[in-house]
Amino acid sequence: MAKNKGAVIVDVERCKGCNLCVIACPQDVLLLNKEANTKGYNYSYMEEPEACTGCTACATICPDACITVYRTKVPDELAPKRVAKKLTSAYFKTSKKN
Ligand code: SF4
Numbered sequence: 895m896a897k898n899k900g901a902v903i904v905d906v907e908r909c910k911g912c913n914l915c916v917i918a919c920p921q922d923v924l925l926l927n928k929e930a931n932t933k934g935y936n937y938s939y940m941e942e943p944e945a946c947t948g949c950t951a952c953a954t955i956c957p958d959a960c961i962t963v964y965r966t967k968v969p970d971e972l973a974p975k976r977v978a979k980k981l982t983s984a985y986f987k988t989s990k991k992n
């Protein structure tokens with residue numbers, strides 16, 4: 895059976911860096927960029943593009959409708975896999991006691 899693989903395009907200049915799409919993504923694909931757009935907002939981008947299933951949760955939650963999701967069918971063996979959440983591991987690194 896075929897599965898979905900997704901790709902997300904963020905309208906960088908409309909993004910306000912609210913982080914909602916980053917939190918909403920069940921695959922931990924998105925992060926906020928360290929660089930800002932011309933309005934000074936850190937826009938979201940695909941940190942782990944291979945993990946995107948095209949579920950559209952990010953586009954649905956974005957209050958400014960700046961995410962477009964594209965989907966293609968791929969065979970099971972090429973289906974996106976979930977990645978370890980980088981923000982979570984960063985949290986554990988900084989909170990670890992010596
Ligand atoms: S489409 Fe789904 S999996 Fe892909 S980035 Fe958006 S929320 Fe994450």
Ligand code: SF4
Pocket residue numbers: 904908909910911912913914915916937938955956957958959960961
């Ligand atoms: S939800 Fe929309 S406005 Fe907020 S960071 Fe994501 S793309 Fe930008």
